[in-house]
Amino acid sequence: MTPDLDPVIHAPARLRIMAALAGLEPGDTLTFSRLQQLLALTGGNLITHLRRLEDAGYVTSQRVRGIRGEVTTASLTEQGRRALAAYRATLADILDPVDG
Numbered sequence: 001m002t003p004d005l006d007p008v009i010h011a012p013a014r015l016r017i018m019a020a021l022a023g024l025e026p027g028d029t030l031t032f033s034r035l036q037q038l039l040a041l042t043g044g045n046l047i048t049h050l051r052r053l054e055d056a057g058y059v060t061s062q063r064v065r066g067i068r069g070e071v072t073t074a075s076l077t078e079q080g081r082r083a084l085a086a087y088r089a090t091l092a093d094i095l096d097p098v099d100g
Contacts, residue, residue, distance in 0.1 A: 005094075008056045009087045013041060013049045018084050021059065021076040029073035032061075050074060058083055 009015055016039050021030065030038075036046050053059035058080030063070045076084070 003090055005090055006083055006087050008052060009083060014053055017049055017053060021074060022084055029075040032072040035074060
């Protein structure tokens with residue numbers, strides 16, 4: 001029997017956030033505004049999903065001082081990378097045909 005997909009990641013917007021952040025090198029970040037542009041999400045929708053991912057320990061965000069004032073950045077935690085890898089493996093198990 002295949003384990004269930006992680007419900008925190010499985011929501012479409014959160015899966016897209018995780019995938020976008022997973023494309024970064026560990027320790028790299030994306031600004032909130034850049035993530036919002038990439039995913040075409042409203043600010044309120046993005047912050048809601050980021051908070052849920054943060055509560056699960058998958059994402060971390062911080063406010064940093066930039067040239068034009070403070071900006072919020074987000075990155076995937078090591079726990080988030082492991083959770084996404086497990087999610088992908090589970091999804092592959094579900095999608096792979098049953099051997100004969």
